[in-house]
Amino acid sequence: METIASKAASLSPIVDLQDVCKTYGSGRTAVQAVDHVNLTIQPQEFVLLLGPSGAGKTTLLSLLGGLLQPTSGTVHVAGVNLNRLNARQLAHFRLHRVGFVFQFFQLMSALTAHENVELVLRLAGRSRHAARHEAEGLLHRFGLSQRLTHLPAHLSGGEQQRVALARALALQPPLVIADEPTGSLDSHLGEEVIRLLRQLVDEEGRTVLVASHDPRLMKAATRVLQCEDGKVREG
Numbered sequence: 001m002e003t004i005a006s007k008a009a010s011l012s013p014i015v016d017l018q019d020v021c022k023t024y025g026s027g028r029t030a031v032q033a034v035d036h037v038n039l040t041i042q043p044q045e046f047v048l049l050l051g052p053s054g055a056g057k058t059t060l061l062s063l064l065g066g067l068l069q070p071t072s073g074t075v076h077v078a079g080v081n082l083n084r085l086n087a088r089q090l091a092h093f094r095l096h097r098v099g100f101v102f103q104f105f106q107l108m109s110a111l112t113a114h115e116n117v118e119l120v121l122r123l124a125g126r127s128r129h130a131a132r133h134e135a136e137g138l139l140h141r142f143g144l145s146q147r148l149t150h151l152p153a154h155l156s157g158g159e160q161q162r163v164a165l166a167r168a169l170a171l172q173p174p175l176v177i178a179d180e181p182t183g184s185l186d187s188h189l190g191e192e193v194i195r196l197l198r199q200l201v202d203e204e205g206r207t208v209l210v211a212s213h214d215p216r217l218m219k220a221a222t223r224v225l226q227c228e229d230g231k232v233r234e235g
Ligand SMILES: Nc1ncnc2c1ncn2[C@@H]1O[C@H](COP(=O)(O)OP(=O)(O)OP(=O)(O)O)[C@@H](O)[C@H]1O
Pocket: 024, 025, 031, 032, 033, 051, 052, 053, 054, 055, 056, 057, 058, 059, 060
């Protein structure tokens, strides 16, 4: 039976941006990458953020992932006001609340596929044994059982992307953010990653926000946003 508390939680947005701006630099060279953005995203939406190069997509995702601080405005994610977190709380937020998948994966090059996933589990306090076991399960789910001991340099782009996805999902974050997740993949592997992201929403009730130029994501998304010159509007 659904309690009032869980009902209230399910109605509150997972992302809530109020009048958010992000300016890089200052004076004559200042760039307003995000310009007075208001945006709410509800749980279990699959949001696609489209927009030309330089529109501010990565900057916006980085603000939501707690990787950048806004110049002004407030950023709430999963009910937490990120502006109010100290460095330690922010590190905890980044580890547990969001799974971030970067365009070029950003795997640790000296660690194997297995160790890349294990690392976040260890950071979250799992025992060596538990981390190993969980990482193996995740990589198995993403079809990488035969690649556990490979270094990133010895994996294909699609395999690296799936390791990055496994790592992002290891601690079961409610919000998954992916920046151009299909950008460096061929069409078949791109389809596979889209299918995995869609599954996260449909089968696990997570919320997915993807920035991309890839029109195939239009079919998977439940909502499309257009980003241009730092502004965001419904597409
Ligand atoms: N660290 C930085 N310092 C200064 N300017 C930056 C920095 N990062 C981004 N910018 C500028 O901010 C603007 C938005 O950049 P951003 O990377 O968010 O765009 P994007 O929509 O992700 O583009 P792309 O599709 O090419 O990835 C651009 O004009 C960019 O040059």
